[in-house]
Amino acid sequence: MNAYAKRVFNLAYQFSGSHQEAEDQTQEVFLKLYGALPKFDFQRSFTAWLLTLAKNHLIDEYRRTKWQRTQRDDFDERTTAAPLAGNPQETLEREENRRLVWESLNSLSSDMRMAVILRDLQGRSYEEIAQVLDLPLGTVKSRVNRARLALARVVEEKRGGEP
């Protein structure tokens, strides 16, 4: 169960940007999961089904409450647990880019944010994402592309706005 908890928790954390919120949402997703288990169709992949459940819950919850906040947790050592290889200058630059990406995620609409998180932060294949989002492959690809473009624009804007 811990592996599934980790996946849902990370998805919730990356989506909401708040550690506290992610813990609460993970718990709610698992509550729903236990309620929905009898309806699980064994011909489907369990992971995809769980992620679909989590995604629906997160987006619904986000739309319902907007989480009363636009600020994400500080991008701290928790998010960069893995040490970065390479020379210090590159590491520093990459670190800075990660921070900008993290802070810009909230500027995307919930659908786009979910697409870019699944593809780029979690490294899922387009086929898997299509299953999770229950969308045709072509739609997923174009949504990921649009989300990346939007993200790149916001990141550059932030970079330009900072001293």
Add this chain to the structure above:
Amino acid sequence: MTCERPQELFSAYLEGTLDPALRRAVEDHLAACPDCQALLAGLRKIEAAVADWPELEPSQALLARLSAIPTARKKFRLVPDILLRPSLQPYFAGAAVLLVFVSFIFLAPQGRSFQKAVNRQVHLGWSAAERIYAKAGSVTERLGDYRDNLLGSLRTLNILKESETEK
């Protein structure tokens, strides 16, 4: 070429899944468009930044809360799980549609007015038959009158003839 179409292809371009002709078209556009060059450079930076994005371990407190869920749930179920299997859903849907049709026939107001219409037709048919019967009665009466008249005339004719022969 406007920037929109090449930008739609940027992800496929970066992932190397674009076919050669489109790839060349994107490169041609990039060579002439500084805005798209900057955007693509931004995408590359993001691509590098998000690679190996670290995953967090959920806290022990959260894991403890999660493993407490199954026992905390109520055991009582209103509907047995076997009835909630997805494979049964088409049958439930079919039964629902059937019930709707049955209710149209037995409960809907159209059903009652249908009955009324039938009753009315039967009533109309009955009264038409009665009228025909009454008409037929008057016709026989009139025919009887004609017959009496005719017989009367014949009789007077005979009397006249007899009186003439006596002369």
